[in-house]
Amino acid sequence: MTLTRRDLLRTTATSTAGLVVAFHVPRVARAAGPAAPPLPPANAFLRIGADDSVTVLLAHSEMGQGSWTGLAMLVAEELDCDWSKVRCEHAPAAPVYAHPAFGVQMTGGSSATWSEFDRYRQVGATAKDMLIRAAAARWKVSPAACRAAGGKVIHGKDELSYGKLAEAAMKLAPPKTVSLKEPKDWKLIGTKVRRLDTPEKITGKAKFGMDVQFPDLRTAVVARPPAFGAKLAKFDATAALKVPGVEKVVPTANGVAVVAKHFWAAKLGRDALKIDWTPPEGGGVDTPKQMAEFHDKAKAPGAIAKTKGDIDAGLTGAKTKLVAEYEVPYLAHAPMEPLNCTVKIDGDRAEIWTGTQFQSIDQMVAGAILGHSPDKARDKVTIHTMFLGGGFGRRATPTSDFVSEAVIVAKAAGVPVKVVWTREDDIHGGYYRPAYVHRIQAGLDDKGRPVAWDHVVVGQSIVAGTPFEGMLAQHGVDSTSVEGLVESPYLESTGAVRVSLHSPKPPIPVLWWRSVGNTHTAFAMEGMIDEAAHAAGADPLAYRLALLKEKPRHAAALALAADKAGWSSPPPPGRARGIAVHESFRSIVAEVAEVSVENGRIRVHSVTCAVDCGTAINPLAIEAQVQGSVAFGLSAVLYGKLTFAGGRVQQSNFHDYPVVRMWDMPKIDVHIIQGKGAPMGGIGEPATAPIAPAVANAVFALTKQRLRTLPLKLA
Amino acid sequence: MKRSGICFVLVLSACGAKPAASTSGTGGPASGNQGLVAFETVRGVLQHARCQNCHPRGDTPLQGDDGRPHLQNVQRGPDGHGMVGERCTTCHGPMNPPDSYGPHTPPGVTTGWRMPKPDQRLVFVGVAPGALCEQVKDPARNGGKDMAALRAHLDDPLVTWAWSPGFGRTPPPVSRQAFLDAWTTWANAGAPCPK
Amino acid sequence: MKLDINGTVREVEAPPEMPLLWVIRDLLGFTGTKFGCGMAQCGACTVHLDGQPVRSCVTPVSTVGTRKVRTIEGLSPDGSHPVQRAWAEADVVQCGYCQSGQIMTTVALLEQNPSPSDTDIDAALSGNICRCGTYVRIREAVHLAARLSHGGGK
Known part of the structure; x- marks a missing residue:
C-alpha cells in the first residue's frame, strides 16, 4: 500500500476556535506488502565531515527518552564508525523524516526505536557501502577486497578515514540494496552506551x-x-x-x-x-457532578469494544461475583519546561x-x-x-x-x-489525561478463576474530533480508552467477556499522557485480578501465573520481578508487597512494589521491574526509561489530581499539583529480559502503567484497604 | 482548641467573673486572673498557623492556614535554619516577594526565615495551654530566655511578620498591639499558667 | 545596577522588582538557569548567592546587592566540575531541563557536606523536581561526586 501526502493530509479550515487545520491519518499507514521499501536517502540522515565527524539527523525529537543516542547507535553499528565522533542534530521538518509507521513526522507511541530500527541501520550500511566504494576507486581495487572499521576503510596496509572519503563517496550512486549485520555481529547494539546529549545538558549549553x-x-x-x-x-x-x-x-x-x-x-x-x-454555557464542568454522572453511566453497558460468550449467563452461573468501581482523575503532563x-x-x-x-x-x-x-x-x-x-x-x-x-x-x-507559558498556564491550559470510571463485574468459578467478565469504561475519548479518529477509533470505540482491556491476557480463557465504553464529551481538552489508556486500564484490570486472587484465597503471584499459562512472556516477566523482589520471603516488618504485570506498546513490564505506611502517608520503598521489550538496543537507556516511567506513574498514584469548578481548573502549580520528589523516590531495580525472537517493543512508556496497581495491591496486602481511586488515599 | 479558647475568654469577660486565685503567678489574685485571661489571648496567637507552623512537633515545618507538612521535605536542620542544600533561605528571602510575584510565593524576613533550634524546639502545635505556658517561660526549653528576652523576641521581624504575612495568608486572630498588650498583662501578672 | 555574575561584574538596567531569574536569562543571556514554576516549587532556577543556593525566580534583583551570583555557566567552562563529571558518569540526564538546578544544589550540598548520606540527599534535593524521574541516578551521581571531589561519600 502506497500513500501519497494527499492521502495522509486532508486540510480544511473550520471556525470553532479560530483556525483549526484538520488532517486525516489513515487507519493503516504502514506498508505491509512483501516488497521492501526503498532505502532511505543516506544524505538526509547522515553527514560525514572532513574532520571525521559523523552527524546523525534525527527524525524523532529528543525529549529525554534517549533517541539522540539510540538512533545514532543504529547508524553507527552499521557504519562501523568511531563512536566518539558521532553527534546528533534534530532533522528539519520534511517528508523524508515521516515516521515509518505513522506517516507524519512525529515522536510518540514509544515507537522511535522499533520503527526506525531498519531505516537508521540502512542509513549506516548505505553510507558504509559508498565509503568503501570511494576508497576502492581511489586505490583501484575491488570494493570486496576492502573492509571498514573504526571510521576507516582498510585495504591491506592502506587505510583512509571516512572524513577523507566523504566528499567522493557522496558523489557515488547509492546502492540498491544493503545487507545488515546479523545480531551476533553487533558491536554497539545491546551494549551500555552513555548519552550523547550529556555534555550540553550538564553545562547549561543545551538549547531548549x-x-x-x-x-x-x-x-x-x-x-x-x-x-x-x-x-x-x-x-x-x-x-x-x-x-x-x-x-x-x-x-x-x-x-x-x-x-x-x-x-x-x-x-x-x-x-x-x-x-x-x-x-x-451551562456553567462549565464541576468535578463532583461529573464523576457522579460517570459512575451512573457505568451501570449500563456502552459501545461494545469486545464481546464473547453470554455475559449475563456467565455472571449468573458464576460461583462468586465481584463488583467494583475504579476511578482516576484528570491529569496534567506538567513537563518541566513550560x-x-x-x-x-x-x-x-x-x-x-x-x-x-x-x-x-x-x-x-x-x-x-x-x-x-x-x-x-x-x-x-x-x-x-x-x-x-x-x-x-x-x-x-x-x-x-x-x-x-x-x-x-x-x-x-x-x-x-x-x-x-507560565506553570499556571500549563496546569490551566488543558490537554489532560481524561478522568475515567471503570465498573467491573467478575464472575469466578469454584476454583476462583474468572469465567465471566463485564467491564464498563466511562471517560472522554482523546481522539474524538481529531485527525487520529479514523486510525484509532472504530464503531464509536476509541481504542486508546480500552487498550490493555480488550487484549488482556487474563481473559483469554474466560468464557464470557464484554468490554464496553461510554465516551462523554464534556468541553475539556484531552490528550495522550505517557502510556495513554494503559494509565487507567492497568490500574483497573490488575486491581480487579488482585481482588479475584484474594477472593480465591490465592497468592497474588501464583494466581496470576495460573491464568497466564499460555502467555510465557507475561509469566516470565512476573516470575523474574517476583524472584528479584524476594516474593517468596516475607517483607520486612511493617511492609508489604504488591505485584502487577501489563503489556503496552509491544513491551511487557512486571513490577513488585514494597510499601509501608508512615504517619498516614503511603511510602513506596522499592520497585522491582522485569522488562521484556524484545531486542534491547541500549540497556542503560532502558533502565533510565523504566525508572522514569515508574516515577511519572508514581506521581499519579500518590498525588496527581485536577478538579474543576465551573469549568475552571482548581489547581495551578506544583504546590497543589504535587509530583514525586527525591524523598518520595523508591529504590528501583530494573531487570531486562533479552527477548529471544520477540518483536522489538517500546520503552518510553510501558513501565508507567503497572506502578499504580502494584502499589495499590501492596497497600491492600498491608492494610486490607482496597483503594480503587487514584490518587490513593488511606481511610 | 482555638475555638474553645475564645469561648473561655468570652465567658469570663461576659460574666465579669473573678474566680478565686489559683495560679502559679506571683501577682495578686485579681492580676493573676487577668494574667490568665491575657495568656489565653497570647495562646491564640502562638497557636495560630502563622506562628505554630514553625513550632511543629516533629522536624518538618508546616505551611498554609491548614498547617499541612511543608512540601520539599523541608527539615529543621542542626541549627534551625534547614538542611544543607535546602536552607530556609534557599526559598525564603529577606522580604515577602512583591505582590506581582503572585500567590503562594515564599514569604521572607530580614533576619532570615528559620525554626527553633533542635535543642530548644518550643513546640506549639497540639500542646495544652498549661504546658504551652510553662514551656514558653522555661529558659531550659526556650533558648535560655528570661521574660525580658522573650519580650524582645516578639519584636524580631520573624515574629512581627505574622501580622504582615503577604498574599492571602491569614494573620493571627488579634492585632499585634492587642497581642503585645496581652503579653504585658500576662507578664506583669507574674506570667501565670492555666492548670 | 551592578551584578557580580560568574566572576564578572556586569551593569544591568532592570526594574528592582524583576526576579533575578529573568535578569539572568532575558537581560544577560545566560539561559542555563531555567524557568519551571515561578514560585520556588521546582528548583529549576537555582543559582548560588555567595555560595548558598537560592531560587532565582522569587529573588527580586534589588535584594542581590553585592553578593556573588553563580550560575551553571560559572561552574566550569567544559563540564569538568566533579559534580558534572559524576553526572556524566552516572548517565543522569534525560530531558535535561531540571539538571542545571539539580547540579547547582548538589554543588552547594557537597561544598558544605562533603560526604552526604541518603538522608542528607533527600533533604537537600527534594526542592528540585525532575519530571523525567532521574532521581535514582541523581542520588548515585551525588555519591559519586562526593568521592570524586573529596574522597568522601557513603
Whole structure:
C-alpha cells in the first residue's frame, strides 16, 4: 500500500476556535506488502565531515527518552564508525523524516526505536557501502577486497578515514540494496552506551525552546480563558500598555497576548489587562457532578469494544461475583519546561523554533494560518526542533495549540515573538489525561478463576474530533480508552467477556499522557485480578501465573520481578508487597512494589521491574526509561489530581499539583529480559502503567484497604 | 482548641467573673486572673498557623492556614535554619516577594526565615495551654530566655511578620498591639499558667 | 545596577522588582538557569548567592546587592566540575531541563557536606523536581561526586 501526502493530509479550515487545520491519518499507514521499501536517502540522515565527524539527523525529537543516542547507535553499528565522533542534530521538518509507521513526522507511541530500527541501520550500511566504494576507486581495487572499521576503510596496509572519503563517496550512486549485520555481529547494539546529549545538558549549553534568543525577538505572555468554555468578550489594554517594556497587545483566537521586551514585562502586562470573559454555557464542568454522572453511566453497558460468550449467563452461573468501581482523575503532563514557541514571520514564510513532538502537523497548521496549502506549507514553514524539556504527550497536540497560537501572535504583532507559558498556564491550559470510571463485574468459578467478565469504561475519548479518529477509533470505540482491556491476557480463557465504553464529551481538552489508556486500564484490570486472587484465597503471584499459562512472556516477566523482589520471603516488618504485570506498546513490564505506611502517608520503598521489550538496543537507556516511567506513574498514584469548578481548573502549580520528589523516590531495580525472537517493543512508556496497581495491591496486602481511586488515599 | 479558647475568654469577660486565685503567678489574685485571661489571648496567637507552623512537633515545618507538612521535605536542620542544600533561605528571602510575584510565593524576613533550634524546639502545635505556658517561660526549653528576652523576641521581624504575612495568608486572630498588650498583662501578672 | 555574575561584574538596567531569574536569562543571556514554576516549587532556577543556593525566580534583583551570583555557566567552562563529571558518569540526564538546578544544589550540598548520606540527599534535593524521574541516578551521581571531589561519600 502506497500513500501519497494527499492521502495522509486532508486540510480544511473550520471556525470553532479560530483556525483549526484538520488532517486525516489513515487507519493503516504502514506498508505491509512483501516488497521492501526503498532505502532511505543516506544524505538526509547522515553527514560525514572532513574532520571525521559523523552527524546523525534525527527524525524523532529528543525529549529525554534517549533517541539522540539510540538512533545514532543504529547508524553507527552499521557504519562501523568511531563512536566518539558521532553527534546528533534534530532533522528539519520534511517528508523524508515521516515516521515509518505513522506517516507524519512525529515522536510518540514509544515507537522511535522499533520503527526506525531498519531505516537508521540502512542509513549506516548505505553510507558504509559508498565509503568503501570511494576508497576502492581511489586505490583501484575491488570494493570486496576492502573492509571498514573504526571510521576507516582498510585495504591491506592502506587505510583512509571516512572524513577523507566523504566528499567522493557522496558523489557515488547509492546502492540498491544493503545487507545488515546479523545480531551476533553487533558491536554497539545491546551494549551500555552513555548519552550523547550529556555534555550540553550538564553545562547549561543545551538549547531548549525556552532558550531561543536573537536580536529583535520579543516575548509574549497570553491571557487565555479562565474556564473551559469561556469566551473572550472584550478587553482593555490601557494599563497593560503602560507597563515599562510592554510594546503591543494583540488578540489571539480566544485570548489576549501581551508582547514585551522580556518575559517579566509581558507577565506584568498580562496582569494589568482588564478582560471580560463570557462564562461557559451551562456553567462549565464541576468535578463532583461529573464523576457522579460517570459512575451512573457505568451501570449500563456502552459501545461494545469486545464481546464473547453470554455475559449475563456467565455472571449468573458464576460461583462468586465481584463488583467494583475504579476511578482516576484528570491529569496534567506538567513537563518541566513550560510550553513555548518562537515564531518569525517574513512575508509569506515562517520560521519556528520550538520543542515539539508533531513537526508535520505544526508545519501544516502554521502554513494554513499564513494561507498555505499543506504542500506549500512544507516550503514556506521552517521548523527548528529544539530540545524538549519533557513531552509526555503534551507537545503532540493534533491542534498544534501552542504553535498555532504563537504564529497568530507573531502575525498580529508584526515582530518575531516567543510565546512563553507560565506553570499556571500549563496546569490551566488543558490537554489532560481524561478522568475515567471503570465498573467491573467478575464472575469466578469454584476454583476462583474468572469465567465471566463485564467491564464498563466511562471517560472522554482523546481522539474524538481529531485527525487520529479514523486510525484509532472504530464503531464509536476509541481504542486508546480500552487498550490493555480488550487484549488482556487474563481473559483469554474466560468464557464470557464484554468490554464496553461510554465516551462523554464534556468541553475539556484531552490528550495522550505517557502510556495513554494503559494509565487507567492497568490500574483497573490488575486491581480487579488482585481482588479475584484474594477472593480465591490465592497468592497474588501464583494466581496470576495460573491464568497466564499460555502467555510465557507475561509469566516470565512476573516470575523474574517476583524472584528479584524476594516474593517468596516475607517483607520486612511493617511492609508489604504488591505485584502487577501489563503489556503496552509491544513491551511487557512486571513490577513488585514494597510499601509501608508512615504517619498516614503511603511510602513506596522499592520497585522491582522485569522488562521484556524484545531486542534491547541500549540497556542503560532502558533502565533510565523504566525508572522514569515508574516515577511519572508514581506521581499519579500518590498525588496527581485536577478538579474543576465551573469549568475552571482548581489547581495551578506544583504546590497543589504535587509530583514525586527525591524523598518520595523508591529504590528501583530494573531487570531486562533479552527477548529471544520477540518483536522489538517500546520503552518510553510501558513501565508507567503497572506502578499504580502494584502499589495499590501492596497497600491492600498491608492494610486490607482496597483503594480503587487514584490518587490513593488511606481511610 | 482555638475555638474553645475564645469561648473561655468570652465567658469570663461576659460574666465579669473573678474566680478565686489559683495560679502559679506571683501577682495578686485579681492580676493573676487577668494574667490568665491575657495568656489565653497570647495562646491564640502562638497557636495560630502563622506562628505554630514553625513550632511543629516533629522536624518538618508546616505551611498554609491548614498547617499541612511543608512540601520539599523541608527539615529543621542542626541549627534551625534547614538542611544543607535546602536552607530556609534557599526559598525564603529577606522580604515577602512583591505582590506581582503572585500567590503562594515564599514569604521572607530580614533576619532570615528559620525554626527553633533542635535543642530548644518550643513546640506549639497540639500542646495544652498549661504546658504551652510553662514551656514558653522555661529558659531550659526556650533558648535560655528570661521574660525580658522573650519580650524582645516578639519584636524580631520573624515574629512581627505574622501580622504582615503577604498574599492571602491569614494573620493571627488579634492585632499585634492587642497581642503585645496581652503579653504585658500576662507578664506583669507574674506570667501565670492555666492548670 | 551592578551584578557580580560568574566572576564578572556586569551593569544591568532592570526594574528592582524583576526576579533575578529573568535578569539572568532575558537581560544577560545566560539561559542555563531555567524557568519551571515561578514560585520556588521546582528548583529549576537555582543559582548560588555567595555560595548558598537560592531560587532565582522569587529573588527580586534589588535584594542581590553585592553578593556573588553563580550560575551553571560559572561552574566550569567544559563540564569538568566533579559534580558534572559524576553526572556524566552516572548517565543522569534525560530531558535535561531540571539538571542545571539539580547540579547547582548538589554543588552547594557537597561544598558544605562533603560526604552526604541518603538522608542528607533527600533533604537537600527534594526542592528540585525532575519530571523525567532521574532521581535514582541523581542520588548515585551525588555519591559519586562526593568521592570524586573529596574522597568522601557513603
